[in-house]
Amino acid sequence: MNAPHPRHLSIHDFTYPLPAERIAPEPLPDRAASKLLVSRNGEISDKSFRDLPQELPAGALLVFNDTRVVRARLLARRPTGGQVELFCLEPVAPHRSLELALQQTGQCTWRCLVGNGRRWKDGPVTLDFTTADGQSATLWAERQVQEAGTALIAFRWTPAELPFAEVLRAGGHLPLPPYLGRLDTPTDAVRYQTVYAATEGAVAAPTAGLHFTPELLAELAERGFSTGHVTLHVGAGTFQPVKADHMADHPMHTEPILVSAALLRQLLAHRPRPVLAVGTTSLRTLETLYWLGVGLLQSPSSAAANTESAELRVTQWQPYEMAETAATISPETALTALLDYLEATGTETLQASTRLLIAPGYSFRLVDGLITNFHQPESTLLLLVAALLGPQWRDVYDHALAYGYRFLSYGDSSLLLPGLGEAK
Structure with a gap:
């Protein structure tokens, strides 16, 4: 009997009781001090994240998401003094490419979420800030088009030679998960980034990687484990609740990915040894690679004609x-x-986008295991875990609740190894 299509899944079948006091409000003083739940072939054990190298399967390749969170939350003022919050989601003009948009000088347009904007009528709101080298700067923001849930916001600033990335770095705030209900602090500036973050563009951290320290990464290398990096710029959609009863009515958000030819060669050379994704974003990127390749193979004529605009x-x-x-x-x-x-296209970096929804019924092609935090009830991230573990996901979450694990972005971690053997 065939499994039901994920379109027909009810999100209400993927829930569990999460008391507010189990949501971690702050990071631990030591990244690697978090607890680690290990689920290996259905058997659950309790470890510390420092034990990770001893728990990994022999010959594993760990793939990390090296995106870096941008300070995409801007708190501007109306002429009358009231505050308006602008959460930059994606660039619209003059560039839709995130890399180019962050380097844009003088002015640009982004799609934004707007908070406390009911009294914002005509005219710009402003934000005064100081640049890293001590210059006084001002940002003006004007609403152009109001759309369902978002708005197109035209920005201009002085000094005009500043790239927009510097405007965000100097004038913005880290967009912490909304359930934390607070502004970012100097501690968050360090701890809401992974130690290997490299490529700016995310508006949420790939939180599975927050537990890694330079010392732990060095130990992985000493023990002979391979590592690789992909980039998926995590969008605000990662916090978007599933409002539809069934997944057929839930639009999955789009996120850009960047993958080097070197990583593709590394994956090819590594097979058939196990590949572990560090975080759901790394997993979705790796599985997206398979389907991109399938698409090219099934439409060779369109692939041959593919240009920068496609x-x-x-x-x-x-x-x-x-x-x-x-x-x-x-x-x-x-x-x-x-x-x-x-x-054929003369590049060493694959640029693409993904809306891949991984839910029960999905067959994994490239990923054998996952390192991840504990996710919100009725979320697409919990669907992904259920796709990987099957019904046993409930045992994992029941155990985490019973044994004092901390949940969500600043919470504890899990190592999920369905079908993999003993540790190295």
């Missing part, structure tokens, strides 16, 4: 719709197709 992407339901036709395409073949595409 973006590679994976849609929300694509893997489920293509499952039968992709059954004969191995991960190695899909990765090779991506490398051939990069060679």
Whole structure:
């Protein structure tokens, strides 16, 4: 009997009781001091995150998301003194490319969430700030188009030679998860970034990586574990609640990914040894790679004609719709197709976007295990964990609740190894 299509899943079947006091409000003083729940072949044990190297399967490759969180929350003032919050979601003009938009000088337009904007009528709101080198600066923001839930905001600033990335760094706040209900602090400036964060663009941290320290990464290398990096710029949609009863009515958010040809070659060379994703964003990026390769193989004429204006992407339901036709395409073949595409287009970096929704019924192609925090009830992240573990996800969450684990972004961690053998 075939499993039901994930479109028909009720989000209400993926819930659990989460008392407010179990949500971690602050990070621990020591990143690696968090607890680590290990679920190996359905057997659960309690460890410290420092024990991770001893718990990993032999020969594992760990893939990290190296995105860096930008200070995308701007607190501006109306002429009458009232505060308006602008949460920058994605660039619109003159560039839609995140990398180019952050380097834009003088003026730009972004799609934003607007908080406390009911009394913001015509005219700009302003934000005065000081740059890293001590210059006084001012940002003006004007609402152009109001859309469902968001608005297009035109920004201009002086000194005009400042890139928008510097405007955000100097004048913005880290966009902490809304359930924390507080502004960022100097501690968050350090602890809401991973120690390996490199590429600016996320508006939320890939929180599974917050537990790693330089010392722990060095120990992984000493023990012979391989590591690799991808980039998925985490969007505000990661906090978006599933409001629909069934997943067919939930639009999955789009997020940009960047993957080097070197990482594709590393994955090819590593197979068939286990690949572990550090975080749900790394997992979604890795699984997206397979479906991008399948898409290129099934539409070779369009791939050959692909130009900079034609973006590679994976849609929300694509893997489920293509499952039968992709059954004969191995991960190695899909990765090779991506490398051939990069060679044909003369680039070493794959740029694409993904709306991939991983839910029970999904078959994993590249990922064998996951390091991740404990996620909100009725969330797409919990659906992903349920897809990986099957019904046993409930045992994991019941255990975490019973044994004092801390939940959500600043909470404790888990190592999920369905079908993998003993540790190295």
